[in-house]
Amino acid sequence: MIFHRLEISDFLVFKGKNTLTFPVTDDEPSMVVVLAPNNSGKTTIIKALRFLLYGTRPPGELCNHAAVDELRPGDRLNAWVGATVSVGNRSYTFRRRIDARKTKDGASEIENVILEQTQHDRGGDVYSPDQGEITRLLNSLVPEALFDFFYFQGETLADKLLQRSAHSSIGEALATLLHHKQWIRAAEAVDAVHAKLAEDIQDLSEVDRAYADQLKLVTQLEEKVAQSTRESAEFEQTTRDAAAEYESLGRQILDISTGKSFEDVAKKLDQIRKEFIDAGNQTGRVETEIAQTIGDSRGLPFFHDAFGAARAVLDSMQRENLLPADVVEGFLQRLLDHQRCLCGRSLNEHEAEARAAVEAYRTRALSQDVNAALLDLLDRLSPNVQRNFTKFAISAAQGLEDQLLRRKKLLLRSKELESQASTLEDEIKRSNHEEVLRLQTRQKEALRRKDDFGEKRRKTEIYLGQQKNMLREAKDVLTRLGGKGFGARFDKLTKARIQAGALAELIRETIACLKDSFQSILQQNLTLLYDANVTDGSKARVDPESLLPAIEQRGRVIHNVGGGQRQLLVLAHIVSLARLRQQLHAELTALGINMGKLDDQSFFLDSVFAPADKNYGERIAHFLPRKARQIVVLVASQQWEPWVSEPLSPHITRAFKCVLASENPPEGHTMKLNGKTIETYRPLKRGDASYSVLEEVPLQ
């Protein structure tokens, strides 16, 4: 249902006749914005729609105060909400009129509320009370339970949807949309036809009792033959299955006895054993490494306290010029033995002083190998050399630590593999025996079934042969008893009865299929609309039972979503519902079922940006354009932020404003659209009742 025009006249805050005309083209979706300061009538538009469509009266006086103030007591007042809408190719104009009178105390008293259909005539519009056509149309197009989905009022719908309170109403509304009751009625009607045909057959049979009795016998025999044929086929099949199972089990037992069935287990066991041997070999290698490292360490790690003390002695030797030795002990001994110095001076007993000096020097001198060993030691105690004892000791300890750890891991692995191998060995031993027993039991059972059902089939075949003979004889008697026309009519009625039964079943299956497709179509659309626009990676989900939306985040389904995420989810859901209608319409049309009432639907969206932060406000503003053929967005001045107006403006096809006439200007009474300032306040003199009017805002 697409709106072409909406009129609100002296209804609630709106004074006089206020008209919203909507651009409607076949191809291009339209977006209309109504900009309004707070309390200037934005939500009244939604209330007016509900009043128009269902006659639901909002609390308080319906007639506009300012309009009533201008009347004298007793004067009559006509307030109304009217619309021109199109459904498919047809157009409807209607209004819900309030027939009221001003009372002495200045209030308005409602005498009547009438839904009127409007006919356009040369002399002007002609109103006539609705004879039910408009009411039925509206209830069919937009059941009241679905009103909130299309004429969306901010938080109200979100609460309904996400607090899971709308379950039954949504279900019922969707059932109405699908003409569920009509489908049920159709099934019931076919059932009635089926019953009537059965009665007719009965009546026809009454005409000739003998024929009827014979016919009954034939029918019974036919049923018995059919039954026996079915049973025989079933027994044959069961016998075949049992024989096949028996054969198969025999093959399995053979496989086990030849070890084929356990080939996999044996392969696995073989693999584990190989790994076990490999782990054992590796362990052996590591243990050899450990022994080698211990030997190579030569106990040096235990000498770490000796390093400092030995170094101190060596340092003192260097200070005393004993290390490195200038002249080794052996050389001095040779001089003493030869009794002559290299310089030629005598070192014999007559030169006692010189000899004593050389002897004294010899007592402190080092032998060649001790000198070399001490120099080597000195080198190894120096911190900066590669062969340093400290480094060597640490390296040996570290190496052993690594090797011990590797050995530990290998031992654990070996233990694990041993355990696995043991389990598999047990399995093979146990399985061989138990599996064969189990299969043999099943084989016996299959053999028993094969024999039993074979016997049953044999008996059934004998019985069937007898029944067929009886049937043939009964039919011969029937042919002799009845004329051709009688029998032909009977056959015709019987065929029709069977067809009616099949049709009733088909209708019921169709209803079930349609209901099942609701959820999948909704889920597809919701995924398309929500998942692509949300910023936190959550996914939309449709409850298969209630068809209500929720989100799934990190594997958890969340129903009570908040903020802009909530608004986006609800918008995606209502657009999905509209698309569901469109798709069902297309499917039904393709099936040749012309419902004619399910296609395009307009949306009026009130306070859609109210709970959204900048991030989500922007997302929603980007989301809305082109999501339906007709979208009317009612925006409060507080929500007309740049991140909302900028994405929306290029898509706006018409704009209106609510102008509030009051003593004091409301907050945020000026707004910007396409760079132009829009004034939404009109001053009134003190004491006058405030009111609102709707005015179009030029886009250029």
Add this chain to the structure above:
Amino acid sequence: MSRVRVPKAAAPLLIYCKTNAQKRADACFGSYAELLMFAAAVGFQRYQGKPPGDRIEFFDASPDPIDLAIFKNQHLFPQLLLMGLASTGSHAIARNEEGLCALLERFATAGSQHLAQTLISSTPDSFIFTVAHMIVQQK
């Protein structure tokens, strides 16, 4: 040439020498000299460099005393000097081969006693891993 006698305390450890006739598969010491040097290091640490004065019993033969030249040939001499210098605090020990041999015998005896005790506490198969853990603890 000075010689180092093998203390009887080292008897249980001889099978961990690769040169022993009954050597184990996990023998870790290349020679008796290496075994004594290793045992001496353990003893040095246990007695904090002060040689114990206990009476020592030695093998007269099998194994025979080890000539000091063997230690020199197996590059163990610098380590022997390290032990001597650190234990005596004097360079005189470097020229005293008999003294060095005596020191080695004392520390090797003490270390062998400890290692033999360790062997008794564990099992022959796990001995080398216990020794490995002792070394790791020196880090």
